Amino acid sequence: MRAREALSCAMDKGVTLLPEDEGKSLMAEYGISVPHGRRVSNLAEAERAAVEIGYPLVLKALVPGLAHKSESRAVLLNIADLRGLRSAIADMSRRFPEVPFLVEEMATEGAELIAGLVDDPQLGPCLMIGTGGIFTEVFEDAVFLLLPATRADIVAALPRLRGYRLLSGFRGSPPVDKKRLVDALEGLAKFGVDAAGYYDAVDINPLRAAADTTVALDVKVHMKQVVTARPEGRDLNSHDFAGFFEPRSVAIVGASNTPGKPGNTVIKNLIANGYQGEIYPVNPKGGEILGYTVYRSSAELPEGVDLAVIIVPAKDSPESLRDVASRGIKHVVLSAGGFAETSDTGATIQQELLDILAQNYMRALGPNTSGNISTPSRFTSSFFPLGELRRGNVGYIAQTGNFATFTMKYILTGEYFGVSRVVGLGNKIDVDESQALAYLGADPETHAIVMYVESIKYPRKFLEVARTVTREKPVVMLKGGATAAGKQAASAHTAALAAEDRIIDGLLRQAGITRLENYSDLVLAGKVLSMCPLPDGNRVGFLAPSGAMLVALSDLCTRLGLTLPSLMEETRERIQAITPSFIRIRKPVDIWAAALSCGVKPAYADGLDALLKDPNLDAVIAIFMLTREMGMPDSFSFVSELAQQHKDKPVLISFTGDKECMDECRSALEPLGIPTFMQIEEPFRALSILHRCAQVKKRPQ
């Protein structure tokens, strides 16, 4: 490849910043237009170049390693004639002696963009697109895409620029030719892949986009000092995961007879869930634990045990791991904490574990994980007292122990939906989010995937897996550490803008993953994804018992990207028919007067039915008014019956009024598969998650 050859050659010479003309000729090879120009060494050559190129001209001094030509006055614009050229060369030669020049045609007018590449220390090569000049610096108006990026990624990224309107023609200028612009960005993305490992950053600033051209007016390639390769993890093999999620037998290394100890609780959890496989407790004391015969050492375990859960202190983990390896056990859950997350000593032990795993071709979850859950197999390796788990169709992948401990306990006691699998990633020395996602993507028990991660181990592998999975199943994610100060001090604009969170944002959009904002949304999303279909669009109708709620919730819809279309006239008339005339039915529907005059249940049943039948609506939300005095409905099954008749439309419920009545309604509806929410904003936020999942599922390839 020419790109690598050229960069390799420059690297050998110790070049830190590629000369502008060389950078431009590389870009030109990737189909990016650059101004017509010539490198010259003296006035005579410059004059010849001027004849060839034609005035007006630009003259640039090619000072080695100088990144900021304008600030150093190493650029002279708008040279109109030979006299101007001579004085420019004279001036520049005085200030930059012994330096070659670049003579270039003056650029045409157009929208000023900036494009670039950066090899992010965490996330690797990325493409950046931004609005240029002062916009970049003041508004930091830039989007990032992980490389390799598809043309569709680039097309979808452009409208995310806040200055996107600049491309549609501005103050009388004609609209930018977006195809050419995308061509140029695609060329840059290809260069970014081909030359990966050679550059720290590339700035095309400005990239001038006009009605008939997109031209790179300046190109700076900031070189690495040595080529940097980036590992991308081993290939995935989802049936490797059967040992974790469908084990026929499990050894508990560090089992305990003391109630409350993790090594005791893990067995109690298995019993509570009716686990059908064999259980082999291991403890040097021997004897019996909860009715199971204890093995004094892992080395004494029978052959062919599918999984070992190792619950011993960090320092003892390597020995235990060697012992289970010696019995041919290929899957382990490493529960203890105290490894790389804590200290250097811990990091050393963690590396030792990794070596043992590699030598024995073993797969491991953790260390520092509270374990995994697999309800179809009635299995969990969690050492937290969970009791019986609830089977469902949502899978969790969590770089936290919470979804096999406290938050799962909350889901079991405060919610009604169930889970298929939970993967607690821990320090992910082996199993990482990409592999877990591939497994759940292929898992027939899992219909939707909820993720919490703080880092992405192999971003390219992850993107590749997620691109596929998200076309089949909704995937939502909270990325922890999103607002961490991630910006680097860097001389390249692209690198300066490359806050980790911006890149993650681009990556998740490329991947088709719906991003969550709050920790609690991990539960909210799990619930709504497990209970509702994805809506066809963002058109919502809703019933609420208060004009103020209608107003405030309409504002919320606008913020969430949900629309409130006009109702069909027959829908409106039907609801108006049950409503006293002093309330006029509009979109959304003020239902309180109807409920007062016809009764709460008939009014809501009629209203819901009317909205569900309205072809203008993709989803329906009702805010119930519930008090004993107004008349609590004797049953809420009409809601699920109506939802059953419209299986393609999400139906979500919230309430206002008497807290006890609200709780009653919740506990009546949720077991019927209707999601309810204690705060009136929540069904709207939940619906917007569903809508975003539906959108990405349908996105262009």
Place this chain on the structure above:
Amino acid sequence: MRAREALSCAMDKGVTLLPEDEGKSLMAEYGISVPHGRRVSNLAEAERAAVEIGYPLVLKALVPGLAHKSESRAVLLNIADLRGLRSAIADMSRRFPEVPFLVEEMATEGAELIAGLVDDPQLGPCLMIGTGGIFTEVFEDAVFLLLPATRADIVAALPRLRGYRLLSGFRGSPPVDKKRLVDALEGLAKFGVDAAGYYDAVDINPLRAAADTTVALDVKVHMKQVVTARPEGRDLNSHDFAGFFEPRSVAIVGASNTPGKPGNTVIKNLIANGYQGEIYPVNPKGGEILGYTVYRSSAELPEGVDLAVIIVPAKDSPESLRDVASRGIKHVVLSAGGFAETSDTGATIQQELLDILAQNYMRALGPNTSGNISTPSRFTSSFFPLGELRRGNVGYIAQTGNFATFTMKYILTGEYFGVSRVVGLGNKIDVDESQALAYLGADPETHAIVMYVESIKYPRKFLEVARTVTREKPVVMLKGGATAAGKQAASAHTAALAAEDRIIDGLLRQAGITRLENYSDLVLAGKVLSMCPLPDGNRVGFLAPSGAMLVALSDLCTRLGLTLPSLMEETRERIQAITPSFIRIRKPVDIWAAALSCGVKPAYADGLDALLKDPNLDAVIAIFMLTREMGMPDSFSFVSELAQQHKDKPVLISFTGDKECMDECRSALEPLGIPTFMQIEEPFRALSILHRCAQVKKRPQ
């Protein structure tokens, strides 16, 4: 005043757009620098002007009514010499025959701003400040202030511009002289007040701000066709409100013997609350209602009744109002709906009510209100079955019936805090949000005020009242209809940018009111304001039982403007001392391992105490981990005891784990005055409300 004279004179001539030189000379009178310039009619005059001003020059054709000079090429910049001037005059004279010219000095470099005035149809005269040029149009980077605005308002508004960084020196240019800039804006604000009623909009675009000058390069005054006066409501008299909130006797016009009817419920509510005053039911049927003798007509009521609650259909309201007026009753609550909010007929009746009120010097709440609440007087006019109300120190002003109906029911059954007064504004033909705010501002029973409004009837009066009240008491507001498409199609930039929500945002900041985003926050804010002190600053420490929660909640703090300072070393050491070494204590605090090893209660008690004693922290939040198996604390009073020892620091609690345990903790702590929240994000959002209230209380005058 010169401004009004000049504008009045122009208005008489039917001028729609003031000639640029006249606009500029008006601005100059208000202390705003403008370029040195001369109006000329021909080349000879232009040449004389050029000698006086000096080259380079600008030539503008003063075409009457032409707003967009640049687009019409009615401006020629950078005229370098006499030759240039002659050719410019020749060119312009050909294209704009018979038109005078403005010859001006060329402007210096600087940051390009836009400033303006608009007379908003709803909100009246406003000042606009924005970043100029393409920023205005693409990013709509503008802030608004209601006029009259103080110098402090202007100083506080500038940093809200997203392009504020442009003023601090940019790409090598020196910083803008902000004092001069504020001087100019203050001058414009003064003009905006003096000339109110004469202009639709004023654009100063660009306003060029530099290190030594701020110059208005172009001034467009868009005239009204006739002077428009703006009424500002009658003066407030807060003891006028005693009739509503401390009535010694109340007539219920439209009382009913039928349980469930509003005219029955209102009396039941009074009985349930132990109202000590006289109750006079009125109903043509006579007899007795709930033990009270019924009057057949309002005209038969005794003299000196303090308040009449009129619960009759809209069409019958005027007659009832006349009857109670005839008995000398000076305060009425007009409960029925069906007035201006519904139909033209309703609007006519509403006007009739207003006339009767005015003729009889009466005060009214409503119509279309569910009534008011006054717990210190054990009084409510609500016709919604509320039962006994809970006394507290939070006052609600609501342009919705919800806070005397469903949402109050929720507060009574699902929350633990109480209210002082609730004012349901309804259609506010008389009592409006300004008067209600003045009343609650002076009310010793009310320590914090929560508002929901959809419109502000007299914005200037409201601003005046709120500026004072917010220095004494926290005031928070949700403005309904915030995202409504409020933009006008207008030729003035300022008018085009004047979305109602932007003006409201400026007004609330001037007023010192903390803005809420969600309807549910009206309850959240009421609770936290009633239970917590305002913190000294935004420095928060928190305990949570999960690393992932620490990460996600730290992200949330950043988004909310809360900071997580480093703990004092002794704080850190104290908590580390109870924590196993595989967890390293940082800010915030990961408490789960300490809780596992020392017990939940001791760990949290120690942790809370340590954080509360840390002088680096202004507030403390704890996320409790609660399950039976881990050991539920036998009591949570340690939390309120610790909070009592640190009365200046808000203490807020949330939880994770077993829902039943969470509910138990909530019902233990809230009666002790410690606010608890079911979702872990809520205490942070609540604290940010407290923090914003504290900030505005301390704002410069």
